[in-house]
Amino acid sequence: MLDRNRLRSWAVIVVLALTLGAAARAEPHKIIFDTDFGICPQDDCYALMLALHSPELEFLGITTVAGNWSLEQGTADVLRLLEIAGREEIPVYAGADMPLMHEPSEYARTTYGSWWSDEAPTEPPGGFAEKQAEDAGAVEYIVDTIEAHPGEVTILAIGPLTNVAMALRHRPGLAGKVKQLVIMGGAVAALPDGAGNMTPGAEFNFWVDPEAAKIVLRSGIPIQLSPLNVSRKSSFSQEWFQRLVATETPFTRLIRERGRVGWDDADPDVVIHMYDQIAVASLIDPTLVTTTELYVDVDASPGIGYGTSYGFTRIWPGAEGAQKMQVQHELDWERFIEMFIERVAKPIPAHP
Numbered sequence: 001m002l003d004r005n006r007l008r009s010w011a012v013i014v015v016l017a018l019t020l021g022a023a024a025r026a027e028p029h030k031i032i033f034d035t036d037f038g039i040c041p042q043d044d045c046y047a048l049m050l051a052l053h054s055p056e057l058e059f060l061g062i063t064t065v066a067g068n069w070s071l072e073q074g075t076a077d078v079l080r081l082l083e084i085a086g087r088e089e090i091p092v093y094a095g096a097d098m099p100l101m102h103e104p105s106e107y108a109r110t111t112y113g114s115w116w117s118d119e120a121p122t123e124p125p126g127g128f129a130e131k132q133a134e135d136a137g138a139v140e141y142i143v144d145t146i147e148a149h150p151g152e153v154t155i156l157a158i159g160p161l162t163n164v165a166m167a168l169r170h171r172p173g174l175a176g177k178v179k180q181l182v183i184m185g186g187a188v189a190a191l192p193d194g195a196g197n198m199t200p201g202a203e204f205n206f207w208v209d210p211e212a213a214k215i216v217l218r219s220g221i222p223i224q225l226s227p228l229n230v231s232r233k234s235s236f237s238q239e240w241f242q243r244l245v246a247t248e249t250p251f252t253r254l255i256r257e258r259g260r261v262g263w264d265d266a267d268p269d270v271v272i273h274m275y276d277q278i279a280v281a282s283l284i285d286p287t288l289v290t291t292t293e294l295y296v297d298v299d300a301s302p303g304i305g306y307g308t309s310y311g312f313t314r315i316w317p318g319a320e321g322a323q324k325m326q327v328q329h330e331l332d333w334e335r336f337i338e339m340f341i342e343r344v345a346k347p348i349p350a351h352p
């Protein structure tokens with residue numbers, strides 16, 4: 001029979017544990033949002049809208065990189081989105097204008113993306129932003145911010161990993177001070193739905209800059225990888241799109257005006273995948289995805305495998321130095337899309 005004092009001690013321990021747990025959960029993630037941004041309907045735009053409406057995330061800054069669009073276009077678009085969101089206080093740092101080594105081939109110029117373009121950016125919706133990017137570059141910002149907040153910063157990387165790789169190369173020892181990396185990128189053929197989307201094996205972000213992806217995945221930073229395997233578990237239909245734009249807010253107006261690539265009125269049942277949105281959501285609520293721990297490495301050799309990511313339960317010849325990471329491959333789509341719509345369609349919160 002437990003005496004009264006021992007029961008009281010147990011009660012104190014339980015209350016303390018619950019309090020500490022709640023306090024830990026309440027602490028928002030300090031994030032650097034690294035993106036190859038494009039204004040809606042680009043997935044990076046939807047992902048940023050979700051992140052801006054999520055109190056679980058504390059924006060330290062946004063860094064831009066060439067990928068879907070040129071660096072100039074992506075930077076101009078994200079500055080304008082922050083104005084539409086009333087979040088001009090978030091600093092934006094322009095990063096790499098080109099990948100580390102990849103020179104644009106005819107295939108690159110004619111298949112998808114305009115990371116290689118040197119054309120002047122087109123006007124974002126409502127015109128170019130008043131807000132300007134900071135004078136410092138993305139690499140300098142990433143290094144300085146991680147150094148200033150060792151062990152506290154999560155890098156949300158949803159484009160080619162050029163900026164992150166350059167920061168790691170610029171400052172030896174930096175990797176040990178990054179709390180975690182959440183990366184949208186790659187495709188793991190060893191798991192279901194693991195084909196590439198740029199070549200048979202390579203996903204776009206890793207294909208644009210395989211050398212950077214290899215550096216970052218081998219860095220030893222704790223990584224949550226959100227590859228095409230989990231993207232392909234999403235199913236964004238016209239019905240969900242109409243629910244998203246049913247209310248009137250600056251975000252939903254922009255989404256409605258910009259429409260949704262891939263919709264085909266002749267085929268109203270077409271569904272579209274979500275990519276960056278899932279990577280962001282997995283940081284907000286990790287229970288939305290299921291992960292498997294795998295070694296993941298990237299092929300940076302010229303040839304048919306350029307940019308292909310491989311995941312395996314043990315090291316294989318040529319992958320010496322590869323690191324283990326959490327690889328997302330299942331998604332609770334219904335819970336995800338309900339959260340996404342509830343948050344993105346909400347009136348824009350006053351900045352806390």
Ligand code: RIB
Nearest residue numbers: 043044158159204205275
């Ligand atoms: O392959 C999908 C990824 O490539 C997404 O991040 C999309 O925005 C593009 O960058």
Ligand code: CA
Nearest residue numbers: 036044158159
């Ligand atoms: Ca992206």
